[in-house]
Amino acid sequence: MGKGGESVRRKPIERHQTLREKILETIRDAILRGALKPGERVSEPELAERFGISRTPIREAFRQLESEGYLEVIPRKGAVVASLSERDVVEFYAIKSILEGHAARIAAERLSDRDIERLEAINAKLQQIAADGDVKSFFRVHDEFHDLFIKASGNDKLAELITQLVLKFNRLRLASLSQPGRMEISVQEHRKIIEAFRQHDGERAENLVRRTATIGAEVLIHSLAQEQGKKTPAPLGAVDV
Incomplete structure (x- = not known):
């Protein structure tokens, strides 16, 4: 080696x-x-x-x-x-955004006040982990946040598909979260998602979850391009929209 x-x-x-x-x-x-x-x-x-x-x-x-x-x-x-390609990133996050976005739309009508409190507690923990710079712990707790609302959708087949997908592409997800500032962006996006859940706004929850996936893809594509000496626009998450 x-x-x-x-x-x-x-x-x-x-x-x-x-x-x-x-x-x-x-x-x-x-x-x-x-x-x-x-x-x-x-x-x-x-x-x-x-x-x-x-x-x-x-x-x-x-x-x-x-x-x-x-x-x-x-x-x-x-x-x-294995090599990482831009195509791998684009295809994975496109599928992830559709599946998790749909789960979020359904979950918005089903999440209880206690569930919302749990999401807030998880995100507060993520904020502290991000401040500590512990990517591996962030990755694990980040999954807890998404697992909660995915399971709350009540669609077992959908949850199974998402689990199979993210396990296959853990490397992409961890690589994305490892990029500078990415963990902090994730915490900010989670706050918006929680507020949509609190308002039982399924459409907004879906759009925000899909946006989060888009940010993950753009951050990683930007990193891959920099490694190859290419110029790309700043990732979506680099600005507050």
Whole structure:
């Protein structure tokens, strides 16, 4: 794995995590930090030696990381870091905005006062996490916010589709939240969504949730373009609309 492999091996790991979780977190973190670049091979033998295990749990971890969009497993070559394309970003967030927007429209008529209070509490927690700069914790709690209103829609099939979609594209979502100022923008957008829910305004709730997805896509596309030396307009979230 060369220089990227060294970065992976030096990553400190918490003891309480399971071995599989250690492997998953180590590789995810190395990719998100740029220690492992798109197209770079991730070596099974080096990971097996580092963790003192057989290759079977490593291959299982590779399969999960492939399903999340971090790796691509190529026959007779092994696992390599998957590339991120603008098309991937556009297509994922387009679908996400439609599904979650529809869930928000339905949920606006079903959320109780207690649900609204829970959303406010979650968003207050997100504000503190954003101030601390903890992207991983923000990512986890951010999911709690969206899961609450998606489940409140009462449409189990819709919730299942959204879950399957976001799991497959966790890398895109985490990469977007990792961009400077993105967590703070998310907290601001959540406040507007909560107010729409409080007013039981399904149309506005849907539009705001879809706007949030659009911001996520634009922030990530802007970042990808900068990495490639291209010029793009400032993301929508860079201004208060």
